[in-house]
Every structure is written in structure tokens, then in C-alpha cells.
Amino acid sequence: MKKHIAVMAGDGIGPEIVGQALRVLDAAARKFNHEFSTEHVLIGGIAIDETGSPLPEATVEACRKADAVLLGAVGGPKWDTIAPEIRPEKGLLGIRKALGLFANLRPARLFPELSGACLLRKDIVDKGLDVMVVRELTGGIYFGKPAGVEVRGGKRTGFNTMIYDEDEIRRIAHIAFKAAMKRRKKVCSVDKANVLDVSRLWREVVIEVSKEYPEVSLSHMYVDNAAMQLVRDPSQFDVIVTSNLFGDILSDEAAVITGSIGMLASASLGSEYAGLYEPIHGSAPDIAGQNKANPLATILSVSMMLLHEFDLEKEALCIENAVRKTLQDGFRTGDIMEEGKTLCNTIEITDKVIERL
Amino acid sequence: MKKHIAVMAGDGIGPEIVGQALRVLDAAARKFNHEFSTEHVLIGGIAIDETGSPLPEATVEACRKADAVLLGAVGGPKWDTIAPEIRPEKGLLGIRKALGLFANLRPARLFPELSGACLLRKDIVDKGLDVMVVRELTGGIYFGKPAGVEVRGGKRTGFNTMIYDEDEIRRIAHIAFKAAMKRRKKVCSVDKANVLDVSRLWREVVIEVSKEYPEVSLSHMYVDNAAMQLVRDPSQFDVIVTSNLFGDILSDEAAVITGSIGMLASASLGSEYAGLYEPIHGSAPDIAGQNKANPLATILSVSMMLLHEFDLEKEALCIENAVRKTLQDGFRTGDIMEEGKTLCNTIEITDKVIERL
Ligand SMILES: CC(C)[C@H](C(=O)O)[C@@H](O)C(=O)O
Numbered sequence A, B: 001m002k003k004h005i006a007v008m009a010g011d012g013i014g015p016e017i018v019g020q021a022l023r024v025l026d027a028a029a030r031k032f033n034h035e036f037s038t039e040h041v042l043i044g045g046i047a048i049d050e051t052g053s054p055l056p057e058a059t060v061e062a063c064r065k066a067d068a069v070l071l072g073a074v075g076g077p078k079w080d081t082i083a084p085e086i087r088p089e090k091g092l093l094g095i096r097k098a099l100g101l102f103a104n105l106r107p108a109r110l111f112p113e114l115s116g117a118c119l120l121r122k123d124i125v126d127k128g129l130d131v132m133v134v135r136e137l138t139g140g141i142y143f144g145k146p147a148g149v150e151v152r153g154g155k156r157t158g159f160n161t162m163i164y165d166e167d168e169i170r171r172i173a174h175i176a177f178k179a180a181m182k183r184r185k186k187v188c189s190v191d192k193a194n195v196l197d198v199s200r201l202w203r204e205v206v207i208e209v210s211k212e213y214p215e216v217s218l219s220h221m222y223v224d225n226a227a228m229q230l231v232r233d234p235s236q237f238d239v240i241v242t243s244n245l246f247g248d249i250l251s252d253e254a255a256v257i258t259g260s261i262g263m264l265a266s267a268s269l270g271s272e273y274a275g276l277y278e279p280i281h282g283s284a285p286d287i288a289g290q291n292k293a294n295p296l297a298t299i300l301s302v303s304m305m306l307l308h309e310f311d312l313e314k315e316a317l318c319i320e321n322a323v324r325k326t327l328q329d330g331f332r333t334g335d336i337m338e339e340g341k342t343l344c345n346t347i348e349i350t351d352k353v354i355e356r357l
């Protein structure tokens, strides 16, 4: 197979972890006889520094033409005081919109080798934790109009609009039900339908879509309760489907509970263009350039890309297993280090993964 | 002191727990020579059943005249399928608005006697957990206009408006900084200023207000990160101030982490009318009428009322200490039961508290 990948390394530890993940991709390509070409393009803070924009037009063009997009991380204190219109995050929001990446798949799971890192009480952890948050990514309050800050009646007033139409809800619901079909066949739709009109429509449309998936059981939960239940008993969840803002909050909460966000990958999918794959952690400017960062989430993002984008199941599993084996053999980066294990730097742990491919 | 209290027992376990809390109030009144008269009024499901409205005008009138309001809980499956405009929750939202209760104080703390119930890993719990969430309660997306579901361009479309003006932000910020002055002098303001315009104004105004409280240290956190940090290390927080929706989510998350939401009280304060005091837990219809519910959060709500509304510090502390002593002496309701403790029903545990007043 021959594929072309647009690579946005971004800021902070982005270049290091992406660099290592591409080494793994290369090794997998050699092993399975594929050809992956890559093209590095700018996003985020580095794009601001070099072009004045967090999302240069050339980046959008390259991503639109690519067969898949790999992202490191964006942002850092250097750009925290920059004008809001051109902050690094705008690059992220912009590329999601430009590629129509309406579905963000964020699996939060606990690697058995790292269960000691889980933040919850042992008896809760022991019940298991393997949640897939399906977050709507191009609509809702993130992009709703009208939005702004203006003076009304002599007072500064800020406002945003949380808005969804039935088509937007329907397509993300389909993604969630399809994901559930490949998993434990349970979807929990999270909203705030006891207060928000937009949530009432959300619930209505999700119920309509559920009719097409009679094998999947559907439940509904208010967002405040979901924030509680994720801590109280995450084992009750299989797939959670929710709006952009609620998904932002709940996917991060679900991820942190595992205690090892340095291990979690994500995929953002659309329909017109290729999907974007990235680790869920941030750009960690404090350790950037020190060869200390954990590249495993980015390596697992490459595995997700092979599976979801190119249907290369064997290859994806091979990378995932190599990562598991690396953990089993006791190798750890600093963020997941435990007593009795072997501390590795970014390059060393990648070497271990490649040896185990 | 002579005070008049409007009591809304509400639905489910509401009447039981409120009934017992009023027994404690009576006992405290006798001990300290006060006179508290009470007036029972309807809200929620029972109000719908008896009057057709979740918030009858008579209830609003009685609350507006009262020196304090005590609430049990509202809602239950019986009213889940009722028209959205008259659902039990509308009673809750309505009374908040009618009394101008713009500040919701939700302390989440761990009683040392119940630290085994905490959902987090022991080493995290051991660092402590005593967070006060100050949630804005009469603005934001809960009440913002325009809101609705309508057909636009042939598609059903749902929308709500998240909106704050500077005065609304300023007054809730003052409440938070004042609360912090009586605590550990730290305020963390939670928003989503990297995405939402309304959050940018929120942050701006909170910073302005902070200038009047030079002793209080102010930090800012995005809501997704806050949802993570509450699980990762709640000991870092003293006072969290945030908007209505974010506060709904984060205060519930903070509460559940303690593992004993049956113990947590809350206060909702305005400026024109008296404050409203209530347990944070729900109406628990599954155990209603069985003399099983935990009344301690409602009893502690009475204590909060004596302190915040009537400035009766000694009396408030006396009730709180009686609750603590009851726990120390090993008495527990079902929800907080542990091996080796004495199981009590709703009335029995209240007896124990009254004996210890
Ligand atoms: C950086 C920010 C705009 C972004 C979001 O809120 O979507 C991030 O939190 C995420 O979840 O990818």
C-alpha cells in the first residue's frame, strides 16, 4: 500500500514524539511492505512564529490532499498573551473545521501494566475501565453564532451560542452506534435535556438514530451525573456520545482517571477528507527538547491511523502489541515510571517498541 | 431570635429528611432559646400533582417573605414524561430566579470519619479535599435568550445562549473572593477562555474584581483541565468560581469524589430575598418513604442556614459537631455504612444527632 501523510508536529514536545512515532511507522512499513510518504506542515505556535498565522493556508491544502494527518501538540506559554484571533488553539479549531472532522473518538482505557497509576480506589479500578468517548467536534458552542463581547445597555456582555441541527446530531450518533457495534454494544448519550433546548433535540435525534441499531442498548444521562458516574463507576460505560463542549470535559475526565494520559491516542474523523490522529496530551513545554517525553500515545495514534484510515488491521495490532510488550518488559518513560521498572528516554523507549514489532 | 422559615420538602425522600432536619432545628432552638416558625409550601412533582405547576405562585410569595428557605429534593420518574415546561426541575430553576439566588455555594469536603468512602486512591485522598465551588446560578446558558427548537432551512435546530454581563460576573466574583478570605485565600476561576467569548469576558472581570482582594491569590483554569485536576489532586483547590453550567458539572464531580454525597449541604444566596439551603443529593425515589434515607446533609443544610442567614455561629457549630460526634461514635445510614459500624435508619440517626447537640 502507498499512502501520503501530512504531519503537523506542532509545539513543545510535538516534534520529538512525532519524530519517534514516524520511526515506528517506517519500521512497520518495512516489515509489511508498505510505502508511507510524509510531508511536514506547520500548525500552532510555530506556525505563528514562521507565518503569522496558526493555520497557514498551505497546511490546510496539504492536509486536504493527504491520505491521513498526524498531529503532535500545539500551544505553550510563549503564545499565551498573543491576540485571541491568532492563538495556537485557533489552528486546532481551524483544521478541524477545514477538514470537516466532526467526530472525535477518544478511547480511555487502562493498560493492565499501568493499573497502579489509575487515580481511583482499587476496588473501582478492578471493575475495569474501557470507555470510548465520541465527541462532536465541529459544531455546538465552539462554533455557534452569534458570539462575541459587546456593550449592551452600558454593560460589557459576552455571549456564545450552543446550536445543533438534526443532521449534525444524526451523523455523530451514527458514528457512536457503529463504534458500539464493534465494542460492547452500549451507547450512553450525555446531554442536559432537563435544562437546555438544544439537548432536547439532541436526545430526540439520538433516539431516532438508535432505531437503526436494534442490537445496541441506548441510555441517556445528564452531563452533571455523567461527570459523577465516570468517577463512581466507569465500568458502566462502553460508548459515550456527546456534544463538543460536554465531550471536551468528559473525555478529559475519563482520560485522567486512567492515570496515564501519556498513553492515550485519539482520532478525528470527517467524511470528505482524511482523518486526523493525535495523542490527547498537551505540548508539555516544560520538558520540551529534553528527550524525556512519552511518545507512546503518538505511536498508538499511528496505530489508530493504520486501522481506521487504511484498514490495515494486522499492522495496527502489531504496533499496539509492541507497545504492550514494551510495558510488559518493564520499560517506562518518566510520566509512567514506577519502582522496579527501567526508565527510558523518548528515543530509548521507541527503540524498545521497534525491537518488538 | 425569632425567624420564619419557608420549607419545601419536595419529592421522594424530601419529606423524610426535611422532617428530621426540622427536629434538629427545634432541638437547637430550645437549647439556645430561639423561636423558629415554619411554613410548608409546595415545589416540584408534588406541586404539579396538587396545583398543576411545579412552582405555584403561593410558594414564591411565601419564600419571598421568609427569613430563610429550606429545600428537600425535587423530581422523580413519575414526572419524567411530563411536558418539559412544567417538569419538576422547572420549579427549582424558577425559585432560584424568583428569589434572585445568583450564588450557589457548594462545599465538597471529606469527613475524616468517612475517608474510606472517598473514590480516589489513598495517597491522593491523604493530601486532603476541602473545595468550595461557587457556582453562578441565575445566568449563563440556563437562562440565556434566544433559546428553543425550531425548523431552520428545513432542519430541526436546537439552540441556547450562554451569556453573561459584567455585573453578573462581578457579583459572583465578589462572593468567591469573600468566601476565600474566610478560607485558605485561593480562588481558581474556571472558564473556557481559549474557545468562548463569554469566557474571555468572565476572565477579564474576575481579574478586575481580584484587585480588591490583594490577599487572595487568583488562578485560572480551563474547564476540561479543571475536570481533570479535581480527580488528579483536589487538594490544590480552595475556592473554585465558575459559571452556571460549568459549576453544575464541577460541583457534582467534586462532591462525588468524597464518596459521601449524602453528607453534603449547599446554600444559594441572593441579595434581595433570603437564601435557600438544601442537600446536594437528589430525591432518591427508590428508597422514598422507607425511613432509610440519610438526613445528615439536610441537617447540615440547617446548620449552614443558621450560620449564613442568621449569623448564629455557635448554634451552627453545635449542630455540625453533633453530626461529627454521631459519625465518630460509629452511627451510619445505609449509604455510608461500613463494616463494624452501627446501621441506623433516618429517624434513629437523627435521634443520635439530637442526643449529641
Ligand atoms: C485546545 C482546545 C481548543 C481543545 C478543545 O477544547 O477542543 C482541547 O481542549 C481539546 O480537547 O482538543
Ligand SMILES: CC(C)[C@H](C(=O)O)[C@@H](O)C(=O)O
Pocket (backbone or CB within 6 Å): A194, A195, A224, B089, B092, B093, B248
Ligand atoms: C435539576 C437541575 C435543573 C439542577 C441544575 O442543573 O441546576 C441540578 O442538577 C442542580 O445542580 O441543582
